[in-house]
Amino acid sequence: MSAPRPPLVVVGGGVAGLSVALAAAPRPVLLLARGRDGGDSASALAQGGIAAAIGPGDCPTAHVHDTLEAGACHNDSTAVQYLAEQAPAAIARLQALGLAFDRDDDGRLRLGREGGHHADRIVHAGGDASGAALVAALWRAARAAGHIELREGQQALALLLRGGAVAGVCLSDAQGGSALVETAEVVLATGGIGALFAASTNPAGADGNGLALGLAAGAQARDLEFVQFHPTALAVGEGRGDGQPLPLVTEALRGAGARLYDDQGRPLMAGLHPLADLAPRDLVARTVWQTVQNGEGAWLDATALGEAWPSRFPTVHAACLAHGIDPATQRIPVTPAAHFHMGGLATDRDGRTGVRGLHAVGEVACNRVHGANRLASNSLLEGLVFGHRLGRQFAEAGVLPMPARGTHVWTGSGPAAGAEAMARLRLLLWNALGPVRDGTALAATRRMLEADADGHGWQGRLAVRMLAAALERRGSLGAHYRSDGR
Numbered sequence: 001m002s003a004p005r006p007p008l009v010v011v012g013g014g015v016a017g018l019s020v021a022l023a024a025a026p027r028p029v030l031l032l033a034r035g036r037d038g039g040d041s042a043s044a045l046a047q048g049g050i051a052a053a054i055g056p057g058d059c060p061t062a063h064v065h066d067t068l069e070a071g072a073c074h075n076d077s078t079a080v081q082y083l084a085e086q087a088p089a090a091i092a093r094l095q096a097l098g099l100a101f102d103r104d105d106d107g108r109l110r111l112g113r114e115g116g117h118h119a120d121r122i123v124h125a126g127g128d129a130s131g132a133a134l135v136a137a138l139w140r141a142a143r144a145a146g147h148i149e150l151r152e153g154q155q156a157l158a159l160l161l162r163g164g165a166v167a168g169v170c171l172s173d174a175q176g177g178s179a180l181v182e183t184a185e186v187v188l189a190t191g192g193i194g195a196l197f198a199a200s201t202n203p204a205g206a207d208g209n210g211l212a213l214g215l216a217a218g219a220q221a222r223d224l225e226f227v228q229f230h231p232t233a234l235a236v237g238e239g240r241g242d243g244q245p246l247p248l249v250t251e252a253l254r255g256a257g258a259r260l261y262d263d264q265g266r267p268l269m270a271g272l273h274p275l276a277d278l279a280p281r282d283l284v285a286r287t288v289w290q291t292v293q294n295g296e297g298a299w300l301d302a303t304a305l306g307e308a309w310p311s312r313f314p315t316v317h318a319a320c321l322a323h324g325i326d327p328a329t330q331r332i333p334v335t336p337a338a339h340f341h342m343g344g345l346a347t348d349r350d351g352r353t354g355v356r357g358l359h360a361v362g363e364v365a366c367n368r369v370h371g372a373n374r375l376a377s378n379s380l381l382e383g384l385v386f387g388h389r390l391g392r393q394f395a396e397a398g399v400l401p402m403p404a405r406g407t408h409v410w411t412g413s414g415p416a417a418g419a420e421a422m423a424r425l426r427l428l429l430w431n432a433l434g435p436v437r438d439g440t441a442l443a444a445t446r447r448m449l450e451a452d453a454d455g456h457g458w459q460g461r462l463a464v465r466m467l468a469a470a471l472e473r474r475g476s477l478g479a480h481y482r483s484d485g486r
């Protein structure tokens with residue numbers, strides 16, 4: 001009798017991990033996720049939706065153009081072409097899973113517009129509850145799939161390598177139990193790093209732990225300096241450094257006519273870009289940041305939506321009301337916040353990291369599809385398209401044999417920072433590595449963290465890598481803005 005084949009292990013229950021797992025059928029997949037039903041993923045928080053050139057007069061070439069323009073042409077144009085061309089099929093697959101996107105009175109898909117897009121091309125569900133609807137549909141499908149074993153409440157802590165190739169994963173659960181799963185193939189789909197910043201829209205678990213795990217295993221990093229800051233998070237308690245997300249005030253509101261103002265009621269974006277309030281995110285985020293740095297408030301006026309608020313933007317509406325703001329009659333106080341990491345583990349378009357058996361996909365990875373700045377609503381799409389592509393490869397390729405030679409080595413990111421050190425680190429990074437950077441602050445923060453190498457745990461070491469990348473890129477590009485740049 002032959003030994004049972006080790007499963008493909010997918011770490012992460014967001015859009016990227018689920019897309020890999022579903023497409024890998026009939027390969028047996030073990031999917032590990034820290035939370036239940038993907039509730040702790042960034043995917044579940046997404047509001048705006050998914051970009052796809054499916055509207056009248058739109059085409060993938062136009063989507064490619066907008067993606068490259070937002071990304072400052074730092075993108076891999078072949079990856080961008082693939083993303084845009086595969087978008088309509090990704091939407092059709094979701095519809096086949098039963099995801100009901102919002103439609104207008106004539107039954108046509110209602111397409112939204114966000115910053116950097118020159119066409120209405122964002123499909124959404126439940127108004128601004130797109131991510132929750134998407135994640136629910138994918139988890140439903142994963143629970144029904146015979147080839148997927150789901151293990152929730154499990155955290156991947158370390159990778160076992162043999163002769164430099166993947167040989168297993170060490171897991172732990174909330175009760176402190178741990179286990180080893182033998183496998184020659186692991187996909188990291190662990191999301192981003194936003195929770196390392198004092199102001200962030202990301203869930204608390206988006207702390208870069210998968211990125212640190214991959215780096216410890218010998219994978220290369222790419223473009224770590226490129227962090228996207230969302231211009232409009234709800235300005236309530238920012239700067240606390242407690243790792244809890246600020247509610248997002250979706251860009252789709254500006255697509256629906258909302259406008260940014262300063263304390264005096266002057267339009268913030270007037271004359272700064274032909275697309276004004278829908279200019280690329282980095283410019284809008286820096287303008288809001290500068291306004292706040294000048295000691296003024298930045299405000300989003302979306303009162304014109306009036307009674308349509310609860311039905312069109314129920315998530316933002318509820319968040320505003322919870323903080324005593326009625327957005328139908330009052331302007332919304334906003335702040336920029338860390339939102340998305342364009343950088344990550346360097347991969348090719350097939351998610352390969354260079355470590356045999358180790359793949360990465362979604363926000364933890366950098367296949368250069370987003371370049372120096374992600375176009376709005378392209379990241380759920382990235383998870384869907386490149387996750388599906390990777391899953392199909394696992395389905396079609398032979399199973400990688402377990403590495404037979406070499407010494408076994410455990411690779412993990414090491415001890416984590418305590419709560420107090422994390423709060424300090426988040427503030428340090430927000431100030432030095434935020435929307436506006438300069439060499440002096442970057443270098444001083446790096447020196448400070450290097451001098452206290454153990455005090456900030458693996459998060460501190462990851463931060464040092466990001467600061468070094470930002471120092472090295474002396475000029476401004478995309479979301480990386482150096483006020484002292486060339």
Ligand SMILES: Cc1cc2nc3c(=O)[nH]c(=O)nc-3n(C[C@H](O)[C@H](O)[C@H](O)COP(=O)(O)OP(=O)(O)OC[C@H]3O[C@@H](n4cnc5c(N)ncnc54)[C@H](O)[C@@H]3O)c2cc1C
Pocket residue numbers: 011012013014015016017032033034035038040041042043044045046047048049050051130131154155156157189190191192201202203205206209210248339340361362363364376377378379380381383
């Ligand atoms: C508030 C908000 C709104 C957004 N809106 C949009 C939008 O409208 N459109 C768009 O395209 N993008 C949007 N984005 C970005 C997008 O949601 C993310 O980039 C995308 O969902 C990332 O997907 P992912 O699968 O890579 O990671 P995630 O969805 O974050 O999933 C990561 C998963 O990995 C798990 N995990 C992490 N580490 C471990 C570990 N060690 N062991 C086990 N499990 C682990 C987590 O628990 C989680 O389940 C938004 C992001 C935020 C925060």
